[in-house]
Amino acid sequence: MASLEKPDIGTTTVRWRWPSVHPEGYKFAAIAAVITLVFFLFVAEWLGWIGVIITIWILAFFRDPIRTTPRDARMIVAPADGLVTMIATVAPPRELIGEGALTADPVMRVSIFMSVFDVHINRSPIAGSISRVVYISGKFLSADLDKASEENERQHILVEGKDGLKIGFTQIAGMVARRIVPFVKPGDIIAAGQRVGLIRFGSRVDVYLPAGTSPSVLLGQRTIAGETVLGVVGRDERIEGIAQ
The missing domain is CATH 2.70.70 (Glucose Permease (Domain IIA))
Structure with missing residues (x-):
């Protein structure tokens, strides 16, 4: 008697990865980075660190993670x-x-x-x-x-x-x-x-x-x-x- 094979659903693994940044966010991050550099060089170091935080936040705001969408027309x-x-x-x-x-x-x-x-x-x-x-x-x-x-x-x-x-x-x-x-x-x-x-x-x-x-x-x-x-x-x- 022929045996019924179960679908092999456990052979693939998915690993966490850093989400990419959408290109729309690059210009805002670049502007923030330039202002941050100016703060560090010519204004005050503490303002520069605030600029670093803002630059990182902008990059995070425009993050574009991969999503897995169920395929069902309903x-x-x-x-x-x-x-x-x-x-x-x-x-x-x-x-x-x-x-x-x-x-x-x-x-x-x-x-x-x-x-x-x-x-x-x-x-x-x-x-x-x-x-x-x-x-x-x-x-x-x-x-x-x-x-x-x-x-x-x-x-x-x-x-x-x-x-x-x-x-x-x-x-x-x-x-x-x-x-x-x-x-x-x-x-x-x-x-x-x-x-x-x-x-x-x-x-x-x-x-x-x-x-x-x-x-x-x-x-x-x-x-x-x-x-x-x-x-x-x-x-x-x-x-x-x-x-x-």
Whole structure:
């Protein structure tokens, strides 16, 4: 009798590695390094050491770690690292509503707040094509306020999967953030978890789940961009948890 072989899943190991720095951060680190050198040479040594700390922090802010994204067309992954600060039923932004886009019916919105210590590279929640990118100038209120969704500088992105699934999400600048940097444009084909942009120095990302899909995350939970599953399409089961 022929024997059934088990899949060999234990032969590969993964080692920790230093995350790379996104090129967008090099110019800021270079400026900080030059100022730091000036402090050391011409001003005061203690200011120079402060400059060293700031330079290292800038490099850490623009870190771009490798992420492992689950391959399942039903899964919607987090576009941002950060803290889940709001989960609410709201209508999508009008910029994401219309023919070939989202409907005006209320859906679940998951808001992820990124502090200045989080990775700020944003990733696509699903695989598909970029059908809309809409930038809107605005204020720079604290990104953890609900009204920041409508008043702050922001950029809406709509992704459409091969099966017609449409997921909209919004990059929102905060009090410290002053620029949203896009990596994609309408018509681009992207994979789930692929890098789509970054927001400089503190911000928030709102994700609009499709109708009939409940969040798979909880308030106060931390997400990892490209890895944490925010929801499974069609799964309308609310989960409960406890902070501890």
